[in-house]
Amino acid sequence: MFSETREKCLELFDIKAMRNGRAILEGINLSVYNQEIVSIIGPNGAGKSTLLDVITGFLKASSGKILFKDKNITYLPPHKICHLGIARTFQIATPFASLTAIENVMAAMIFGKNLQKTKWLKSYKKTGKKQFDKAMHLLEIVGLPHKATTRANELTLSEQRRLEVARALATDPELLLLDEFAAGLSPQAIENALKLLNDLRSRGLTLLIIDHFLNVTVKASDRLVAMDKGKIIASGSMKEVLEHPTVISAYLGV
């Protein structure tokens, strides 16, 4: 496949992870190439979100190794992983509720970089025109410029999801992990989301998307990875994976 010639962005080697003493991930091997859109599908409880938590450092892998751009990030704390260039959204949209939409984005811009350059004692309310324009631009990308000064908790659910994407993008990531990106979106919004994904890829981002329902993923991704019960059961092109007998039985429960 053509992607084999491209550089690897993220590599997981035999990742095992536990939650509350229960094994959730049992030996995940996965490679994601630069500028690829990979979707992880699978039924509830397959370990998809846990996998994102492990990659972004929220849950420590009990064994295995994670390489990002050939750098071992297995045991780094979340904020350091963010500084290296991995951003994520959450399954349940959680914006900083008391901040406005643009403040959410700006907060990510301030802290998403190398912290040694952070001016801790500078007033955060005085932002330069350049930063402001960049934040507005990010809101435009996700289609929220008119809500810039609205408090995040007053946004609708789909707006909050888009704000999450803008906030993740504000940290200047190379790899973007989207958790349940398309859940609860209207058909029109899904069209927009597809456009957004391709747009992001053309900006040089690599995307790893989790999708429970197969609505967005199927159309946008280069590669599908199917998970069930903490294992990868199939991987490859859309057709290959969706027609894979194990995947069908996992989804239908037979």
Added chain:
Amino acid sequence: MNETNKNTIGFDKPLLSIKSRLITISTILVLLLVPIFFPPREDVLSVLSMALLYGSLACAWNLHALSGLISLGHAAFFGIGAYTAVLSTYYFRINPWFSLLIGGFASAVYGAIWFLTFFRLRHGAYTLATFAAAEVIKVIVDNWDSVTFGSAGIGNIPPLFNTGLQSRWQSGFYLIFAVLAVFSLIIHWSALNTNWGLALKTTRESEKVASSVGVPVNFVRLTALLISSFMTGICGVLYSHQIGYIEPNMVFGLHISAMPIVFAYLGGRFFSLGPLLGGLILYFFDQFAMLPLFPSAHQAVYGLTIVIVLWLSPEGILSCFQKREKSV
């Protein structure tokens, strides 16, 4: 919305413009200096000094609370600061000014221990743990008679400096509390307005999300707790020098932990001036209105006042002056 100042668009509009900010700052400074040049009655000065002390204590407490954790054990820092300073001066004849710093640092060390031990605790469990942590120290100090003189307390603590006057309530000491209040205000302001403050804000809204956008939440929490405990320790030392007598129940008591919470909530936790103003207003009100009017039941009336004020403005007195956003 386009006509708003480009510099601050998107962020909450500040309560005051730059010009009126300067006026506010100079007003505060002038007000703080008035009692030095025109000394009021001794009782007024003493209440004023103590109000500034408690206001600073509330600022220090809130600094930690701004990181999203409510402490009910700041008396530990207060008492550790007081006892460390007084005992180090007593045993090693250390200059009181130097022991002021020692007291602060000792409290900060205890703060670091809190951080390490309560690392995983949140919400109610954390609050309970802080309460217990204050009790532990209190009982140790209460019973370790050979070192701390136990529940008998320590008396005859000399003032921080000798003025040659009999009374402890005079403008020289008032100045110390005024300086303390100014320092507390500056630190409290920065905990609300700087990038560090923004990091605190994001941390308290959601630790998980904050760290996902690159906020080093543990660093932010630790710095907030260390500065908070240091300042609380300093308050404790100044208190011991001013009152001239300490005993475990005084400096480790629950009221020392609870008072800053009351003042901070009453004044408005998310306003730079909130905790200090809360302390000044409530302490004055208590000492000059409640105590003379209801000598025996003043604490009940005090409690009732708190309930009524919080009922009327849940976000503190200062929130009444904030322009309400019109929801469109």
